[in-house]
Amino acid sequence: MDCENHGPLKGLRLTEFTHAWAGPYAGCLLALLGMEVIKVESRKRVDHTRLMSFSTGRHFTDPNQSGAFNNLNLNKKSVSLNLKKPKAVEIAKRLAAVSDAIMENMRPGVMERLGLDYEAVRRVKPDIVYLSSSACGQVGPEREYAGYAPTFAASAGLSLNTGYEDEHPSNFMGAIDLRSATTAAAALLAALYYRQRTGRGQYIDLASQETIAMLNGEALMDYFLNKRVRTRRGNRDDVMAPHNCYRCAGKDNWISIAVADDKEWQALCRAINRPELESDRRFSDQQARWLHQDELDEIITAWTESRDYYHVMEVMQGVGVAAAPSLSAEGLFNDAHIKEREVFRKVSHPVLGQNWVIAPPWRLSETPASIRRAPLLGEHNEDVLEGLLGLTSKELEELKEQEVIY
Amino acid sequence: MQKSGFRSTGYAINGPLEGVRVVEYCSLVSGPYCAKVMADLGALVLKIEPPRVGDRARYMGPFAGDDPHPEKSGFFLYLNTNKRGLTLEPSRPSGKDIFEELVRNADVLIEDRPAGYMEGLGLGYEDLKKINPGLIMTSITPFGRSGPYKDYKAYPLNMAHISGQGYLLPLPTNLERPPVKAGDHAGEYDPALVAAVAILAALLEKAASGRGQFIEVSKMETLISMQRVESVAFANDGVYMTRTGGLNPMPGGVLPCKDGYVVIVTPQEDQWDALVELIGRPDWAKEEWVGIREERNTRSKEINEHLVEWLMQHTKEEIFRKGQALGCPVAPVFSARDQADSEQLAVRGFFQEIEHQVIGRTRFPTSALRFSAIPYRFERPAPLLGEHNEEVYGALGYTEQELAKLRDEGTI
Numbered sequence: 173m174d175c176e177n178h179g180p181l182k183g184l185r186l187t188e189f190t191h192a193w194a195g196p197y198a199g200c201l202l203a204l205l206g207m208e209v210i211k212v213e214s215r216k217r218v219d220h221t222r223l224m225s226f227s228t229g230r231h232f233t234d235p236n237q238s239g240a241f242n243n244l245n246l247n248k249k250s251v252s253l254n255l256k257k258p259k260a261v262e263i264a265k266r267l268a269a270v271s272d273a274i275m276e277n278m279r280p281g282v283m284e285r286l287g288l289d290y291e292a293v294r295r296v297k298p299d300i301v302y303l304s305s306s307a308c309g310q311v312g313p314e315r316e317y318a319g320y321a322p323t324f325a326a327s328a329g330l331s332l333n334t335g336y337e338d339e340h341p342s343n344f345m346g347a348i349d350l351r352s353a354t355t356a357a358a359a360l361l362a363a364l365y366y367r368q369r370t371g372r373g374q375y376i377d378l379a380s381q382e383t384i385a386m387l388n389g390e391a392l393m394d395y396f397l398n399k400r401v402r403t404r405r406g407n408r409d410d411v412m413a414p415h416n417c418y419r420c421a422g423k424d425n426w427i428s429i430a431v432a433d434d435k436e437w438q439a440l441c442r443a444i445n446r447p448e449l450e451s452d453r454r455f456s457d458q459q460a461r462w463l464h465q466d467e468l469d470e471i472i473t474a475w476t477e478s479r480d481y482y483h484v485m486e487v488m489q490g491v492g493v494a495a496a497p498s499l500s501a502e503g504l505f506n507d508a509h510i511k512e513r514e515v516f517r518k519v520s521h522p523v524l525g526q527n528w529v530i531a532p533p534w535r536l537s538e539t540p541a542s543i544r545r546a547p548l549l550g551e552h553n554e555d556v557l558e559g560l561l562g563l564t565s566k567e568l569e570e571l572k573e574q575e576v577i578y
Numbered sequence: 579m580q581k582s583g584f585r586s587t588g589y590a591i592n593g594p595l596e597g598v599r600v601v602e603y604c605s606l607v608s609g610p611y612c613a614k615v616m617a618d619l620g621a622l623v624l625k626i627e628p629p630r631v632g633d634r635a636r637y638m639g640p641f642a643g644d645d646p647h648p649e650k651s652g653f654f655l656y657l658n659t660n661k662r663g664l665t666l667e668p669s670r671p672s673g674k675d676i677f678e679e680l681v682r683n684a685d686v687l688i689e690d691r692p693a694g695y696m697e698g699l700g701l702g703y704e705d706l707k708k709i710n711p712g713l714i715m716t717s718i719t720p721f722g723r724s725g726p727y728k729d730y731k732a733y734p735l736n737m738a739h740i741s742g743q744g745y746l747l748p749l750p751t752n753l754e755r756p757p758v759k760a761g762d763h764a765g766e767y768d769p770a771l772v773a774a775v776a777i778l779a780a781l782l783e784k785a786a787s788g789r790g791q792f793i794e795v796s797k798m799e800t801l802i803s804m805q806r807v808e809s810v811a812f813a814n815d816g817v818y819m820t821r822t823g824g825l826n827p828m829p830g831g832v833l834p835c836k837d838g839y840v841v842i843v844t845p846q847e848d849q850w851d852a853l854v855e856l857i858g859r860p861d862w863a864k865e866e867w868v869g870i871r872e873e874r875n876t877r878s879k880e881i882n883e884h885l886v887e888w889l890m891q892h893t894k895e896e897i898f899r900k901g902q903a904l905g906c907p908v909a910p911v912f913s914a915r916d917q918a919d920s921e922q923l924a925v926r927g928f929f930q931e932i933e934h935q936v937i938g939r940t941r942f943p944t945s946a947l948r949f950s951a952i953p954y955r956f957e958r959p960a961p962l963l964g965e966h967n968e969e970v971y972g973a974l975g976y977t978e979q980e981l982a983k984l985r986d987e988g989t990i
Contacts, residue, residue: 321843527814
């Protein structure tokens with residue numbers, strides 16, 4: 173890892189005990205910002221993201237073959253410690269003692285059983301910032317409940333509001349975990365900022381369910397203010413119309429179009445060569461258009477369905493109407509704007525070869541990021557255990573034989 | 579045990595960011611929610627709204643009592659708790675002076691104007707850096723400040739779709755119907771969370787180096803970042819994903835039950851076994867192929883039909899409690915009412931009441947960022963339009979007469 177680190181968090185160290193998506197991606201964000209992130213993991217119970225991809229359905233036999241793991245664990249170091257062995261727990265505690273922050277997303281209670289919970293770590297590192305991320309939080313009757321992205325989305329109220337009203341709600345996917353992770357990264361940084369000024373560490377109890385509920389504030393407010401229960405309505409809006417996705421030429425190609433006012437509506441009518449609609453009473457103002465949106469959708473589809481979605485975007489944007497294609501993973505990869513902005517980046521990986529990942533979602537003028545591939549399992553055992561903790565190579569050999577380092 | 583509650587350390591501090599000064603010049607969701615995160619963390623946030631009209635969110639529902647009044651929008655009130663509110667028009671000469679005064683004393687400026695707009699006013703980063711070298715200026719725009727789409731118009735619907743959040747969102751539908759976006763404004767929170775992380779990192783760096791910086795946030799890129807794994811599926815694996823599912827979805831997902839829906843996720847064998855136990859070990863589940871994950875995935879549709887047969891006989895509460903007790907990751911699909919009634923959320927104090935001058939006492943979601951040393955608290959409700967003009971501009975040295983003049987000319 174000789175790539176020079178210019179990130180704003182240079183000099184800070186996080187040790188993480190995380191698996192799946194929500195925990196690891198929080199560490200990844202911090203690592204992309206220059207924090208030294210050491211992932212403690214083991215062959216004994218391999219992070220399932222190293223073994224399978226929910227998105228492609230692929231399974232792996234080798235823990236270093238997963239592109240999903242690579243994309244979620246960029247810029248980190250990996251130390252393989254088998255925490256079933258007391259000696260491994262001792263080493264983990266020594267790592268904690270030289271860290272600024274700890275992050276974990278084990279089931280509530282697991283870190284305590286291992287002797288690596290906040291109280292235990294605080295004894296060896298009094299100003300530690302320690303974040304636990306779990307489905308429902310560390311306190312409350314549901315504290316031990318298990319969950320994944322779809323369950324957080326459901327219990328946070330987001331599923332019910334997503335999808336078509338005459339069909340089942342959306343199951344959601346990884347984006348939910350990554351939103352929880354981004355919230356976790358913010359919480360951890362805020363606590364580090366507090367520590368910098370007061371010298372005090374603290375414990376953060378992050379519940380994924382709550383991170384997602386925050387994104388659903390409108391539905392909660394509607395209930396608190398009016399006792400109304402909102403539900404899903406496809407792409408439609410409370411006020412705007414047209415407001416939908418329209419079929420374009422090609423296979424499963426769609427363009428999203430949203431019209432907010434009369435001026436945009438008139439521009440749209442001219443763009444689709446239907447100037448007579450400007451004076452059509454069914455569409456004379458926003459409320460009228462909203463009431464007749466089924467008819468609007470038919471009229472617009474008649475124009476878009478034979479046209480290329482990028483062509484529709486250019487024509488509409490040219491007259492000030494908000495239109496943008498609904499891009500697939502292939503569409504994203506080939507999009508001109510995304511290419512120019514270098515959103516997809518290639519990293520060189522010893523097992524995967526050239527692997528595409530997504531760039532950090534911010535650009536910092538003074539402290540730009542560098543991107544490095546995710547670590548192989550245990551890749552930094554020597555670097556960290558010898559370099560940082562001062563173990564000898566002989567000790568390392570013994571620990572490997574005893575499957576402490578495993 | 580410390581985990582049993584959030585105790586006070588005796589430090590008289592309102593939050594981890596107490597003392598940090600933020601100026602927000604934003605409307606709707608992304609910029610305001612980013613500033614709300616900072617405000618909830620204890621930063622002093624001055625929200626600048628256009629004189630007389632205010633943030634556009636004030637005109638969007640849900641409204642208290644369905645009365646479309648700019649001080650009654652639950653949407654606006656939620657996104658702006660704990661902030662102070664100013665009105666200011668920086669495109670007027672005297673407004674520009676005041677804007678500069680506010681920025682001179684700020685650690686962070688968050689703005690969401692189109693690329694080039696602030697520069698046009700003489701309030702771009704290069705201008706403001708001269709006034710305040712420690713300023714962390716954050717620009718949130720739909721497509722970023724370069725590239726062919728940088729000046730394109732996009733509403734939340736368009737952002738959700740062009741970023742792939744629509745196309746890649748799983749839906750129990752067919753390809754005859756278009757992809758949909760996540761409910762309400764969910765995707766608009768992504769830029770806010772990402773910007774908050776970048777700003778906090780820049781604040782930590784500033785505490786060490788004293789220097790500020792410019793942070794560019796493209797909404798499109800933040801939305802893509804939340805689907806980073808799905809987004810590269812084609813580039814790396816040539817996989818074509820659509821809303822109707824990737825390859826071999828696991829059995830489960832969102833399924834109907836007696837009084838609504840539940841969601842079931844079983845990536846581990848012990849979790850699948852717990853599910854089988856939950857539904858009473860029916861005969862079909864004893865067949866040999868059901869014990870093999872790959873077989874289950876290929877025949878997930880058939881399994882789901884069996885599951886629904888059982889689920890339709892049971893309520894979501896029953897399925898949730900029994901399933902979780904057995905170790906099966908299952909959750910009810912909650913409505914806002916279910917959340918409001920949730921004992922778990924109540925025990926954690928997730929909702930709290932605030933008193934607001936116009937709408938009275940109302941429950942609000944608090945924050946997902948919970949610190950042991952500093953309990954969450956509502957310092958103040960969202961500001962009325964221009965509520966803190968006198969207080970803040972007075973502190974800058976403006977007299978009542980001067981403020982009256984600024985008001986008359988439409989500057990504040």
